[in-house]
Amino acid sequence: MDDSKEHFAEVKDLKVTYYPEDGVPVRALDGANLKIRAGEIVGILGESGCGKSTLASAWLRLLPPHASCEAGTIVFRGRNLLTLSEQELRPLRGKEISLISQDPALSLNPLIMAGSQIGEVLRAHSLLNARQRRGQVMELLREVGFNHPEEIYSAYPHQLSGGQRQRIAIAQAVACRPALVIADEPTSKLDSTLQAEIVSVLLQIRKRHATAILVISHDPSLFTGFADRVAVMYAGRIIEVGSSPEIFGRPLHPYTQALVQIAAYSVLTKLQTGLRFPAIEGESPDPTCIPAGCRFEPRCSDRMEICSQSYPPQFMPDPSRPVNCFKYGE
Amino acid sequence: MGSNLYADSPNDTPTESLLCVQALRKQYVRGGIWRKRVPVAAVNGVDFEIPRGRTFALVGESGSGKSTVARCVTRLERPDSGRILIRGINIAQLRSRDLLPFRSGIQIVFQDAITSMNPRFSALEIIEEPLLIQSQRGQVEYDRRNRRDRVGALMVEVGISPDWMHRSILHFSGGQRQRLALARALALRPQLLVLDEALSGLDLSTQAQVANLLLDLQAAHSLTYLLISHDLGLVARLADEIGVMSGGQTVEIGPTQQIVTSPNHAATKKLLAAARTATSAFAAATGEQA
Numbered sequence: 001m002d003d004s005k006e007h008f009a010e011v012k013d014l015k016v017t018y019y020p021e022d023g024v025p026v027r028a029l030d031g032a033n034l035k036i037r038a039g040e041i042v043g044i045l046g047e048s049g050c051g052k053s054t055l056a057s058a059w060l061r062l063l064p065p066h067a068s069c070e071a072g073t074i075v076f077r078g079r080n081l082l083t084l085s086e087q088e089l090r091p092l093r094g095k096e097i098s099l100i101s102q103d104p105a106l107s108l109n110p111l112i113m114a115g116s117q118i119g120e121v122l123r124a125h126s127l128l129n130a131r132q133r134r135g136q137v138m139e140l141l142r143e144v145g146f147n148h149p150e151e152i153y154s155a156y157p158h159q160l161s162g163g164q165r166q167r168i169a170i171a172q173a174v175a176c177r178p179a180l181v182i183a184d185e186p187t188s189k190l191d192s193t194l195q196a197e198i199v200s201v202l203l204q205i206r207k208r209h210a211t212a213i214l215v216i217s218h219d220p221s222l223f224t225g226f227a228d229r230v231a232v233m234y235a236g237r238i239i240e241v242g243s244s245p246e247i248f249g250r251p252l253h254p255y256t257q258a259l260v261q262i263a264a265y266s267v268l269t270k271l272q273t274g275l276r277f278p279a280i281e282g283e284s285p286d287p288t289c290i291p292a293g294c295r296f297e298p299r300c301s302d303r304m305e306i307c308s309q310s311y312p313p314q315f316m317p318d319p320s321r322p323v324n325c326f327k328y329g330e
Numbered sequence: 331m332g333s334n335l336y337a338d339s340p341n342d343t344p345t346e347s348l349l350c351v352q353a354l355r356k357q358y359v360r361g362g363i364w365r366k367r368v369p370v371a372a373v374n375g376v377d378f379e380i381p382r383g384r385t386f387a388l389v390g391e392s393g394s395g396k397s398t399v400a401r402c403v404t405r406l407e408r409p410d411s412g413r414i415l416i417r418g419i420n421i422a423q424l425r426s427r428d429l430l431p432f433r434s435g436i437q438i439v440f441q442d443a444i445t446s447m448n449p450r451f452s453a454l455e456i457i458e459e460p461l462l463i464q465s466q467r468g469q470v471e472y473d474r475r476n477r478r479d480r481v482g483a484l485m486v487e488v489g490i491s492p493d494w495m496h497r498s499i500l501h502f503s504g505g506q507r508q509r510l511a512l513a514r515a516l517a518l519r520p521q522l523l524v525l526d527e528a529l530s531g532l533d534l535s536t537q538a539q540v541a542n543l544l545l546d547l548q549a550a551h552s553l554t555y556l557l558i559s560h561d562l563g564l565v566a567r568l569a570d571e572i573g574v575m576s577g578g579q580t581v582e583i584g585p586t587q588q589i590v591t592s593p594n595h596a597a598t599k600k601l602l603a604a605a606r607t608a609t610s611a612f613a614a615a616t617g618e619q620a
Contacts, residue, residue: 047533191560192604218533239557248615262534264616279538
């Protein structure tokens with residue numbers, strides 16, 4: 001299969017800068033590269049402020065007006081989304097690419113019944129009549145795990161629990177069977193029992209419709225058993241990519257190693273060991289004055305002299321494992 | 331052994347309890363103008379006790395009533411019935427004027443630091459506000475310079491440079507804001523700190539940093555913590571004792587080790603299973619033994 005077909009969605013060297021009205025410009029994304037294959041679940045792992053949500057919004061061209069994509073391309077099925085007009089984008093948004101936002105309490109309209117909000121997507125993108133739409137919505141509600149879709153159809157968002165609301169948001173996102181769903185921290189507002197539920201709903205959807213899903217989270221444990229590949233982001237750049245077992249079983253970048261260590265620690269199995277939590281000391285760099293060298297260098301335990309001088313290029317310790325760290329340089 | 335602190339307890343002299351909650355009940359009324367008003371029991375019989383200097387965690391699924399307990403203990407809500415004893419004095423039904431001497435001793439930190447702070451304020455203004463209020467009431471006299479020194483010291487204590495005192499809180503990261511919220515809560519030297527999902531919204535590495543900070547602060551000021559969380563895996567590392575809530579009631583209370591190793595109630599088992607599912611999947615992925 002030729003590469004462009006296999007990777008139906010791709011971000012190439014994307015740079016996004018925010019220009020606040022009163023303040024210094026902030027480069028949120030500084031040359032991000034990511035490829036997504038059809039039907040693949042790709043996770044983006046990174047801490048808040050690393051640019052992962054900017055990447056999600058850029059994909060749908062939903063960045064706020066004071067943000068600007070200064071370089072790079074976002075290719076979806078052979079077309080560069082950055083050059084399309086709003087009119088050309090409209091049939092894509094919600095139909096080909098859709099978004100599940102972090103907080104369904106904010107993304108759902110509190111005055112409209114849940115079922116009608118799902119039907120709205122179908123009304124915008126299909127020629128179904130009202131009765132067909134209703135039938136389709138019931139089908140979608142069943143698909144996201146509601147056993148009594150009639151009750152849910154006529155419920156208002158405030159009458160639903162957080163987990164139910166998130167499932168409504170998922171039904172809305174997959175209503176038109178998009179090729180790519182972007183889920184921005186889909187479980188961060190839910191407790192751990194509901195998190196597993198949402199993950200299984202998303203896995204079911206991928207299985208049935210071969211939907212590619214881009215999941216964004218700061219929690220490595222969300223990706224295990226869920227994402228096929230994981231890209232780790234730090235301070236506006238992707239620093240390591242690998243399959244989920246590779247990233248968690250043998251992390252390469254010191255940042256990923258530290259994160260995996262923390263995630264493995266915050267579990268019940270090692271209750272007796274020590275009192276303090278392992279943590280990465282320090283903060284990620286101020287986005288208004290990014291250092292010239294590796295951005296993780298001030299917090300890195302394996303730093304070398306070269307790390308503060310120039311940004312590490314991509315090394316390939318394994319054929320499938322690009323990583324930006326001088327540790328793996330020849 | 332839950333933690334080192336707990337392990338020593340049998341040999342210690344019996345510690346006096348700082349907070350004791352008995353048969354706490356609180357109802358809210360749902361419905362309104364066009365709908366029938368239906369009472370909903372948010373908290374329906376909660377009992378627990380926290381010895382001074384210890385950490386007690388209240389865990390439960392969302393909707394189990396744990397945040398209502400936090401709001402009652404800090405007396406942001408008046409409970410319908412039951413007793414809240416602070417060093418032996420029942421504050422459950424005190425009028426707001428009589429509550430004043432207790433207010434500074436009990437502080438709360440919420441999940442979302444940004445919504446609990448005025449976005450137009452600087453770090454200095456945020457942290458000095460409780461000091462100002464106390465000065466106005468004439469309880470403690472703080473002049474401008476005293477206040478500034480105290481704010482500086484508090485910022486150092488929570489690990490933020492006092493040089494940033496005049497920055498707007500919008501220029502701080504999520505973890506830093508939660509540190510500022512802790513500094514504000516500590517400004518009046520409380521004995522009891524209620525942390526209502528205070529670690530939940532944070533990134534993993536930030537969460538670990540703030541958890542370590544909580545341990546340091548407790549050691550330095552012999553603080554008593556009431557942790558409210560849905561994440562049993564996280565609080566198990568911090569708490570000496572855990573109370574599990576379900577349907578507005580405490581259904582199981584015990585030392586952390588006992589709750590984690592031999593849970594009795596179905597709600598506890600469910601929370602543990604949720605924590606373990608995430609754990610074992612992750613342990614399998616990282617190649618460790620679950």
